[in-house]
Amino acid sequence: MSWVDRARRMRSWGERRFPVLTELLARLASGNLLEAGTRLAAQMFLAAVPLLFAVAAFAPVGVRDQLQQSLRAMFGLTGASDDELTRVLDGSADDTLRETSGAVGLVLALVSATSCSRAMARVCERAWRLPKAKTRVSAWRWVVWLLALLFVVLLQAPIRDGFGAGAWLGTPLLFVVSTGVWLWTQHLLLANRVPWMPLLPGAVLAAAATTALAVTARLYMPGALNRALAQYGSLGMVLTLLSWLIVVCAAVSFAFTIGAVLAEEPTISRYLGRPDERAPDQPPEDTP
Incomplete structure (x- = not known):
């Protein structure tokens, strides 16, 4: 028997013995998940940077x-990198310059915002092997998701501090909030095409990944940002943040795909329900 025949027999045996693992490996290999995560990170970065200038120009002092505080909590900013953030959000700059840069940032943020939402929606649709939803059904969901994401970012400082109790409460609270955010993200951007419960494994995995990355970011990012800023200036800081964002978005893409495969596994689907059960208010799908 040739090695090719042996490989085929081993593959057939594996498919019969471990169908979930086989499906998972096939889905991960064919889904271009790293590419999808990189594209999502780029779109999120293109939306976040001009939005930061818009907030600095037009938001009240309390919001700034x-x-x-939330960005400091997310990245553990200290030293030069924290000084750069302070200069961006400083309200003492020239009003005309701030309003001009803020207006440009707001326009750029609005232009890139829908691309960011569409990229996240496509990650969810690829994980569940669904076609794109109709634009008239999804457009308002893109805006709602971005506003909710901004609100969650603003609350990062008190959440991670456990609303004053400390990290012992803040870390579990961050995991619970993240689970809810990723569960709602999938349900919203999939346009109700998958019921809530089958989305739970992907939400839990994404929350675990992003919480772990949030904890490690406070240990790694301050030094990395300050070294990049000292060696390459603001460009080094931008590249470091973009690299971190790529890791986060890739982790979310993998988590959603793994969660979708697990939700389709017969044992788990008995408890969570079948993913292909259409929600009562599900809109019609576009043809692929």
């Missing part, structure tokens, strides 16, 4: 201060 809250955003600065």
Whole structure:
């Protein structure tokens, strides 16, 4: 028997013995997940940077201060990188310059915002092997998702601090909030085409991944950002943040895909329900 025949027999045996693992490996290999995560990270970065300038120009002082505290909590900013963030959000700059840069940032943020939402929706649709939803059904969902994401970012500082109790409560609370955010994200951007419960494995996995990355970011990112800023200036800081965002978005893409495969597994689907059960208010799908 040739090695090719042996390989085929081993593959057939594996498919019969471990169908979930076989399906998972096939889905991960064919889904271009790293590419999807990189595209999502780029779109999120293109939306976040001009939005930051818009917030600095037009948001009240309290909102700017809250955003600065949350970004510090997310990345553990210290030293030069924290000074750069302070300069961006500083309200003492020339009003005309701030309003001009803020208006440009707001226009750019609005232009790139739908691309960011569409990229996240496509990650969810690829995980569940669904076609694109109709634009008239999805357009308002893109806007709602972005506004909700901005709200969650603003709350990062108190959440991670456990609303004053400390990290011992903040870390579990961050995991619970993240699970809810990723569960709602999938349901919203999939246009109700998958019921809530089958989305739970992917939400839990995404929350676990992003919570772990949030904890490690506070240990790694401050030094990395300050070294990049010292060696390459603002460009180094941008590249470091983009690299971190690619890791986060890739982790979310993998988590959603793994969660979808697990939800389709017969044992788990008995408890969560079948993913292909259409929700009562599900809109019609576009043809692929």
